[in-house]
Amino acid sequence: MLKALLSAAVLLVTSGAVIAAEMQSFDAVKVRGELTQGALLIGETAPGNQVALDGKALDVDSQGRFVLGFGRDAKLQHQLTVTRVNGDVISNTLTLTPREYRIERVDGVPQRTVTPDPKQVARARKEAGWVWQARQQVLPREDFLTPIVAPAKGRISGYYGSQRVLNGDPKRPHYGQDIAAPEGSTVVAPWSGEVTFANDDLFYSGGTIIIAHGHGVNTTYLHLSEVSVKVGQTVEQGQPIGKVGATGRATGPHLDWRVNWGQVRLDPALLPKLYP
Structure with a gap:
């Protein structure tokens, strides 16, 4: 486990060294x-x-x-x-420099696990529409100009871009970074911003928060056991916004957090390279 929130200079490194921004x-x-x-x-x-x-x-x-x-x-x-x-x-x-991503192939998975129930799919699609709408908001803020802090303490357990192939069927890539941490651990806002979405029970992601930081940049926090903020609320960098959980379709307690530019899904591990 990490002993403290990582500084912007070393935050979220998955491999190799983070270089100074130029x-x-x-x-x-x-x-x-x-x-x-x-x-x-x-x-x-x-x-x-x-x-x-x-x-x-x-x-x-x-x-x-x-x-x-x-x-x-x-x-x-x-x-x-x-x-x-x-x-x-x-x-x-x-x-751009091309990247290679972790691909995991798993065979022999029960088909009910690979193919969700149609009712569950319908619910998830409806909820995805809510999330899509929240990410459409472009606010007159520029919080991302401030060096970022880590949203939680813990071991990096999941990586942006990784993908599973279940019984030969490629599943949706992972678009976030997972931080393994005990249930109930504090989650903080890595930048200041305005909450544009807060829901404690989405099918896939359970407790979910989206914060807008300006110019279409937003961050998302999934599988929370507690959602401590409301839509329209302004939060400051480092302010507690919720707690780590295993809600939704999570198999264990962790924070899955994501960064978007509008609907473009970005890698949280690259954010430190924005800052000198």
Whole structure:
């Protein structure tokens, strides 16, 4: 077990060393973070410039800051376009480093475990709609500019991008990071933010909280035994928000926590690389 909340410099490392954040310069724009699948990046351009990723406009603040992110299986080349105040358009190619993920193949699993009951599927789909809606919210905040702290103490027991193949049937990849901890252990907000979803009984994830941090960046906390916050509540970094549990479809007590940029699922283990 970890003896304390990890600092931003070493937080959430699954393998290898976390390097200090460095700005990478392109024409008319800079980005900070690792150019790889699953990464969240913070960008900067001159105030007043417009920025688009693969043709989709990004939210640029008055100081020229913006964020962007790439999913687990994102293509390896992307166009980051900057339109200056004078109308000049500059296009940059971002090339991502591909990643390999843990794949576990398990045969001989009872079919009822592989294929859920139709009623359970219907319930889960309805609840997924609630979560999708919560992640659509873009709030005028920039909490992610503050170096992150760990949401719980514990051993890393599950990794972003890993996947199980049950009886030859590939299941949905794991989009979070699992922290094994005793039931009832405190879960805190890794950044400040506003609670956009709180429910103590979802089918798959049990006690669930979503916190928005601005520019579409949000974090999610699953399998909680206690939900201590309400929708609309503002929380401060390090504030307790719930307790570790084994609710939903969890097989043992742990915190499964996730990071999204809108609907793009990102790797929590890469977040420390955002900060110098």
